[in-house]
Amino acid sequence: MVEIETERLLLRGWRDGDLEPYARICAEPEVMLYMGRGAMGRGQTAESVGRYVRHWEKYGYGLWAVEDRTSGAFIGRIGLMRHDDWPEGAHKTEVGWLLDRSFWGRGFATEGALASIRHGFEELKLGRIISIAIPGNQASLRVMEKAGLTHRGQARWKGLDVVWYAIDRENKQTGS
Numbered sequence: 728m729v730e731i732e733t734e735r736l737l738l739r740g741w742r743d744g745d746l747e748p749y750a751r752i753c754a755e756p757e758v759m760l761y762m763g764r765g766a767m768g769r770g771q772t773a774e775s776v777g778r779y780v781r782h783w784e785k786y787g788y789g790l791w792a793v794e795d796r797t798s799g800a801f802i803g804r805i806g807l808m809r810h811d812d813w814p815e816g817a818h819k820t821e822v823g824w825l826l827d828r829s830f831w832g833r834g835f836a837t838e839g840a841l842a843s844i845r846h847g848f849e850e851l852k853l854g855r856i857i858s859i860a861i862p863g864n865q866a867s868l869r870v871m872e873k874a875g876l877t878h879r880g881q882a883r884w885k886g887l888d889v890v891w892y893a894i895d896r897e898n899k900q901t902g903s
Protein backbone atom coordinates (compact mmCIF):
# COMPACT_ATOMS: atom_id res chain seq x y z
CA MET A 728 0.00 0.00 0.00
CA VAL A 729 1.21 3.49 -0.84
CA GLU A 730 2.16 5.60 2.16
CA ILE A 731 2.56 9.36 2.02
CA GLU A 732 4.53 11.60 4.34
CA THR A 733 3.52 15.24 4.47
CA GLU A 734 5.16 17.92 6.60
CA ARG A 735 3.27 16.87 9.74
CA LEU A 736 1.33 13.71 8.86
CA LEU A 737 1.93 10.12 7.86
CA LEU A 738 -0.84 8.68 5.68
CA ARG A 739 -0.44 4.92 6.07
CA GLY A 740 -2.21 1.57 5.93
CA TRP A 741 -4.60 0.37 8.62
CA ARG A 742 -3.25 -1.65 11.54
CA ASP A 743 -5.14 -3.72 14.13
CA GLY A 744 -4.15 -1.23 16.85
CA ASP A 745 -5.96 1.61 15.04
CA LEU A 746 -9.42 0.28 15.87
CA GLU A 747 -9.33 1.31 19.51
CA PRO A 748 -8.40 4.99 18.97
CA TYR A 749 -10.61 5.18 15.86
CA ALA A 750 -13.58 3.80 17.81
CA ARG A 751 -12.96 6.42 20.51
CA ILE A 752 -12.97 9.17 17.88
CA CYS A 753 -16.14 7.86 16.18
CA ALA A 754 -17.96 7.58 19.53
CA GLU A 755 -17.81 11.40 19.95
CA PRO A 756 -21.14 13.04 19.00
CA GLU A 757 -19.36 16.29 18.06
CA VAL A 758 -17.08 14.50 15.59
CA MET A 759 -19.98 12.59 14.06
CA LEU A 760 -22.45 15.49 13.97
CA TYR A 761 -22.36 15.85 10.17
CA MET A 762 -21.52 12.27 9.22
CA GLY A 763 -25.13 11.31 8.64
CA ARG A 764 -25.74 8.66 11.25
CA GLY A 765 -24.41 10.02 14.54
CA ALA A 766 -21.93 8.57 17.01
CA MET A 767 -20.88 5.00 16.27
CA GLY A 768 -20.33 2.02 18.53
CA ARG A 769 -17.19 -0.10 18.34
CA GLY A 770 -18.88 -2.73 16.14
CA GLN A 771 -20.00 -0.16 13.57
CA THR A 772 -16.53 1.39 13.57
CA ALA A 773 -14.94 -2.02 13.00
CA GLU A 774 -17.30 -2.54 10.04
CA SER A 775 -16.22 0.82 8.62
CA VAL A 776 -12.54 -0.07 8.87
CA GLY A 777 -13.32 -3.40 7.17
CA ARG A 778 -14.93 -1.45 4.31
CA TYR A 779 -11.88 0.83 4.01
CA VAL A 780 -9.54 -2.18 3.81
CA ARG A 781 -11.72 -3.96 1.20
CA HIS A 782 -11.86 -0.72 -0.80
CA TRP A 783 -8.02 -0.63 -0.88
CA GLU A 784 -7.97 -4.25 -2.06
CA LYS A 785 -10.53 -3.59 -4.78
CA TYR A 786 -9.31 -0.26 -6.18
CA GLY A 787 -5.67 0.05 -5.06
CA TYR A 788 -6.40 3.33 -3.27
CA GLY A 789 -8.56 4.41 -0.36
CA LEU A 790 -8.76 6.14 2.98
CA TRP A 791 -5.47 6.18 4.84
CA ALA A 792 -5.03 5.90 8.59
CA VAL A 793 -3.48 9.22 9.68
CA GLU A 794 -0.61 9.52 12.13
CA ASP A 795 0.62 12.74 13.71
CA ARG A 796 4.34 12.51 12.88
CA THR A 797 5.39 14.41 16.01
CA SER A 798 3.78 12.05 18.51
CA GLY A 799 3.18 8.94 16.36
CA ALA A 800 -0.46 9.02 17.51
CA PHE A 801 -3.28 7.73 15.31
CA ILE A 802 -5.50 10.76 14.72
CA GLY A 803 -8.11 9.73 12.14
CA ARG A 804 -8.58 9.07 8.45
CA ILE A 805 -8.04 11.03 5.25
CA GLY A 806 -8.03 9.88 1.64
CA LEU A 807 -9.96 8.79 -1.40
CA MET A 808 -13.13 6.72 -1.53
CA ARG A 809 -15.10 5.66 -4.59
CA HIS A 810 -18.91 5.81 -4.22
CA ASP A 811 -20.54 3.67 -6.91
CA ASP A 812 -23.95 5.05 -5.91
CA TRP A 813 -23.00 8.74 -6.35
CA PRO A 814 -25.71 10.10 -8.69
CA GLU A 815 -24.05 13.26 -10.09
CA GLY A 816 -21.96 12.18 -13.06
CA ALA A 817 -19.31 9.62 -13.89
CA HIS A 818 -16.63 10.86 -11.45
CA LYS A 819 -17.32 9.05 -8.20
CA THR A 820 -14.10 9.30 -6.20
CA GLU A 821 -14.35 11.48 -3.14
CA VAL A 822 -11.66 13.04 -0.99
CA GLY A 823 -12.70 12.90 2.66
CA TRP A 824 -11.44 13.49 6.19
CA LEU A 825 -12.30 12.82 9.82
CA LEU A 826 -9.95 13.70 12.66
CA ASP A 827 -9.69 13.44 16.42
CA ARG A 828 -11.31 16.53 17.98
CA SER A 829 -8.11 17.51 19.78
CA PHE A 830 -6.28 17.89 16.44
CA TRP A 831 -8.81 20.18 14.75
CA GLY A 832 -7.93 23.73 13.72
CA ARG A 833 -4.26 23.15 12.84
CA GLY A 834 -4.61 22.68 9.10
CA PHE A 835 -4.14 18.91 9.27
CA ALA A 836 -7.24 18.03 7.21
CA THR A 837 -6.18 20.46 4.48
CA GLU A 838 -2.62 19.10 4.52
CA GLY A 839 -3.88 15.53 4.12
CA ALA A 840 -6.47 16.55 1.52
CA LEU A 841 -3.84 18.23 -0.67
CA ALA A 842 -1.64 15.12 -0.53
CA SER A 843 -4.63 12.89 -1.36
CA ILE A 844 -5.63 15.04 -4.33
CA ARG A 845 -2.06 15.12 -5.64
CA HIS A 846 -1.94 11.32 -5.40
CA GLY A 847 -5.31 11.02 -7.13
CA PHE A 848 -4.25 13.15 -10.08
CA GLU A 849 -0.56 12.29 -10.46
CA GLU A 850 -0.54 8.56 -9.62
CA LEU A 851 -4.13 7.41 -10.20
CA LYS A 852 -4.75 9.78 -13.14
CA LEU A 853 -8.27 10.56 -11.97
CA GLY A 854 -10.00 13.21 -14.07
CA ARG A 855 -12.03 14.74 -11.24
CA ILE A 856 -12.12 14.36 -7.47
CA ILE A 857 -15.32 15.26 -5.67
CA SER A 858 -16.13 15.97 -2.02
CA ILE A 859 -19.54 15.71 -0.38
CA ALA A 860 -20.87 17.30 2.83
CA ILE A 861 -23.99 18.10 4.75
CA PRO A 862 -24.53 21.86 4.18
CA GLY A 863 -24.00 22.88 7.83
CA ASN A 864 -20.54 21.33 8.01
CA GLN A 865 -18.68 24.64 7.69
CA ALA A 866 -15.29 23.24 8.71
CA SER A 867 -15.44 20.58 6.02
CA LEU A 868 -16.63 23.03 3.35
CA ARG A 869 -13.74 25.31 4.27
CA VAL A 870 -11.28 22.42 3.90
CA MET A 871 -12.71 21.78 0.43
CA GLU A 872 -12.16 25.42 -0.53
CA LYS A 873 -8.65 25.53 0.93
CA ALA A 874 -7.77 22.35 -0.98
CA GLY A 875 -8.88 23.98 -4.25
CA LEU A 876 -12.30 22.38 -4.77
CA THR A 877 -15.21 24.51 -5.96
CA HIS A 878 -18.94 24.26 -5.36
CA ARG A 879 -20.76 22.24 -8.05
CA GLY A 880 -24.27 21.71 -6.68
CA GLN A 881 -26.68 19.98 -4.35
CA ALA A 882 -27.74 16.37 -4.44
CA ARG A 883 -29.81 13.80 -2.62
CA TRP A 884 -27.53 10.93 -1.59
CA LYS A 885 -27.96 8.10 0.93
CA GLY A 886 -31.20 9.71 2.09
CA LEU A 887 -29.49 13.04 2.86
CA ASP A 888 -29.49 16.51 1.29
CA VAL A 889 -25.83 17.21 0.53
CA VAL A 890 -23.67 19.77 -1.24
CA TRP A 891 -20.82 18.70 -3.44
CA TYR A 892 -17.57 20.25 -4.54
CA ALA A 893 -15.00 19.10 -7.08
CA ILE A 894 -11.55 19.72 -8.51
CA ASP A 895 -10.61 18.74 -12.07
CA ARG A 896 -7.17 17.51 -13.07
CA GLU A 897 -7.02 19.79 -16.10
CA ASN A 898 -7.38 22.85 -13.85
CA LYS A 899 -4.81 21.72 -11.32
CA GLN A 900 -1.26 23.02 -11.61
CA THR A 901 1.17 20.16 -10.98
CA GLY A 902 3.23 20.79 -7.89
CA SER A 903 0.85 23.36 -6.40
Ligand SMILES: CC(C)(COP(=O)(O)OP(=O)(O)OC[C@H]1O[C@@H](n2cnc3c(N)ncnc32)[C@H](O)[C@@H]1OP(=O)(O)O)[C@@H](O)C(=O)NCCC(=O)NCCS
Nearest residue numbers: 758824825826831832833834835836837860865866867869
Ligand atom coordinates in the same frame (compact mmCIF):
# COMPACT_ATOMS: atom_id res chain seq x y z
C1 LIG B 1 -13.72 18.63 9.02
C2 LIG B 1 -12.43 18.36 9.82
C3 LIG B 1 -11.74 17.13 9.28
C4 LIG B 1 -11.51 19.58 9.65
O1 LIG B 1 -10.25 19.27 10.21
P1 LIG B 1 -9.18 20.40 10.56
O2 LIG B 1 -7.84 19.75 10.61
O3 LIG B 1 -9.63 21.19 11.73
O4 LIG B 1 -9.27 21.32 9.24
P2 LIG B 1 -8.29 22.52 8.86
O5 LIG B 1 -7.61 23.04 10.08
O6 LIG B 1 -7.43 22.07 7.71
O7 LIG B 1 -9.31 23.61 8.29
C5 LIG B 1 -10.53 23.89 8.95
C6 LIG B 1 -11.05 25.23 8.47
O8 LIG B 1 -12.43 25.34 8.83
C7 LIG B 1 -12.63 26.49 9.61
N1 LIG B 1 -13.73 26.21 10.53
C8 LIG B 1 -13.75 25.33 11.54
N2 LIG B 1 -14.96 25.35 12.13
C9 LIG B 1 -15.71 26.26 11.45
C10 LIG B 1 -17.04 26.74 11.59
N3 LIG B 1 -17.86 26.26 12.53
N4 LIG B 1 -17.49 27.68 10.72
C11 LIG B 1 -16.67 28.17 9.75
N5 LIG B 1 -15.38 27.74 9.57
C12 LIG B 1 -14.92 26.81 10.43
C13 LIG B 1 -11.30 26.73 10.28
O9 LIG B 1 -11.19 28.05 10.75
C14 LIG B 1 -10.35 26.41 9.13
O10 LIG B 1 -10.34 27.43 8.16
P3 LIG B 1 -9.17 28.58 8.14
O11 LIG B 1 -7.85 27.84 7.99
O12 LIG B 1 -9.52 29.42 6.98
O13 LIG B 1 -9.24 29.29 9.46
C15 LIG B 1 -12.74 18.16 11.31
O14 LIG B 1 -13.49 19.25 11.76
C16 LIG B 1 -13.50 16.87 11.57
O15 LIG B 1 -12.90 15.81 11.73
N6 LIG B 1 -14.84 16.97 11.64
C17 LIG B 1 -15.68 15.80 11.92
C18 LIG B 1 -15.75 14.83 10.76
C19 LIG B 1 -16.35 15.47 9.52
O16 LIG B 1 -17.30 16.22 9.59
N7 LIG B 1 -15.73 15.14 8.37
C20 LIG B 1 -16.17 15.66 7.09
C21 LIG B 1 -17.39 15.02 6.58
S1 LIG B 1 -17.90 15.78 5.04
